Amino acid sequence: MATSDSKAAPEPQPFETLRWRGELPGELILLDQTLLPGEETYLVCRTVSDVFGAIRRLSVRGAPAIGIAAAFGVIVGIQEATRSEEDLTRAFQETVDRLAESRPTAVNLFWALDRMKARFAELSGKPPVEKVQRLLDEARQIHEEDRQQCEAIGRHGAELLSDGHRVLTHCNAGALATGGLGTALAVVYSAVRDGKKVSVYANETRPLLQGARLTAWELQRSHVPVTVICDGMVGTVMRQGRIDAVVVGADRITARGDVANKIGTYTVSVLAKTHGVPFYVAAPESTFDFATLHGDDVTIEERAAEEITQGFGPRTTPDDIDTYNPAFDITPAENITAIITDRGVIRGPTEEKVRVHFGR
């Protein structure tokens, strides 16, 4: 390990969620998030099974990060199959089919695989070795675009934070979920990079504790002061005047600006509104679903009872107890101060403002 220069400002995000190592043949390196926060171990993926297993086991998670991992996963699967055009086409098809089964509901996974398929079709007639090289370029481009989107979100969002601000966030919408600085946490990292002293309160985010496990880990590693609280404490920390702004990510945003995000987000939005704390949602354009107007038309997945009854080892409820475990909730646009996108900030979102903002 290199010795750090104690005079230099700490570099935000001194870890890599995922990257391609080498040229061709190369390998996909992934931070194994199943071992966080206890261990920082990197997986080396040299076969499609390695990549498939890593996505399925949640070693890599977060919609953008999964998409990027799948794009590089395609290269892992085809880079040795360059003896003939038939050989490469068969390997490409097998790889794409396999990876598509890793997380059946992950939108970015299909989006990334479709983009690799489209590029493969465009390259028809090129020699196999050249095709693989161009597809690696495409995967790198997908990664680079995600990084730039994160940067842009961070840049626009940082203007909303002042020196000394204390930001509350929920779940993990950070570098661990993307190929760059994250979405919600990009706003924090970017403000810190601008020299503002910003600290974070991280909701632990039951049932899966992504806040306690992942957000706390990446902020600590990035030298951003972070305090973990339980989700029910949000009202009290706001009442005590400890929070200057809320910044969260989004799984989907409707045309009128309603936000589907991790369960617990809506509760935070109500508390923010009551206490006059600005509530910001950070997400790239690709998170917007212009075909859906109202949040209540988004289908909410219900997850297994065990996440509540034995979330972290021992059972903490009686046997055969009823639970209710929605994975996401809907925060209506009326509770949102502004949506921070890679293409600028939409204040007081409405259908008209969202459509005008994106020209959709």
Add this chain to the structure above:
Amino acid sequence: MATSDSKAAPEPQPFETLRWRGELPGELILLDQTLLPGEETYLVCRTVSDVFGAIRRLSVRGAPAIGIAAAFGVIVGIQEATRSEEDLTRAFQETVDRLAESRPTAVNLFWALDRMKARFAELSGKPPVEKVQRLLDEARQIHEEDRQQCEAIGRHGAELLSDGHRVLTHCNAGALATGGLGTALAVVYSAVRDGKKVSVYANETRPLLQGARLTAWELQRSHVPVTVICDGMVGTVMRQGRIDAVVVGADRITARGDVANKIGTYTVSVLAKTHGVPFYVAAPESTFDFATLHGDDVTIEERAAEEITQGFGPRTTPDDIDTYNPAFDITPAENITAIITDRGVIRGPTEEKVRVHFGR
């Protein structure tokens, strides 16, 4: 185990948090709450050390239940010391001093011990055997008064619930915390006994999970339908119209009706107000602190970080992370629809209404 009669209405509370078994000499029987919800095991306390250990280890918890256990604990300590007056006086003093050290901040513990001391003084001059008998009567009286307060709270509160109501509660203010039906849960049990179909949503109540572990257990054992949710889900279940009323207990209520209760209560009160859900607090007169006007003058204990960082067993945050872990929060009177006491209901509590209600 006796065969249950399937035609009879299920009896609420088919377990006993604590009871005195036999006459003199007898023993204190305690439900060991440290083993809940996995195991229903009763501790037999035959020595002061048994009682001291049970209170200290939280085998018995909840302010009223601790007070009653301490009163019977005095009898455990003195019932064999009847050879002489000096013998009894020494045993009484040693027992009281020892039990007073079991939970140094439990108000009801000292209240119950002081009451036993006062009774002991009144009995001056009586023969030792009679003194012990009268002190056992006093301990039974303390238990009986608590049971009657719970009944009265339940009776007054049940009038506020209608057939089919779904009640949200936080933490455990039930039979497990008192010598009777509880405070908040007495309202539920009493409504059920009146023939109303009432069901409960139990907040799991991080960090110590009293809702998931204790409230879920006692309601399930009492055949009251209960659904466990995570604390951050409250906003969404209210927005979905699943909650008709909130009923919680209280650790302390000020003269103007501000309520100190388990951390997370304030968050629920804000959500209830926003969604037009009535928010009720259930507590006996003894919970009122007429010498304190404002909730913000109540000192809030901060508890150990480990409750957040390894609350489920394995560590779920990075090492050396900052946490904020207040044990209680303050719900201002303005967020409270009514306070349900053993002496009737105070609607829209204010200082005037509270003082007039109790003649204080």
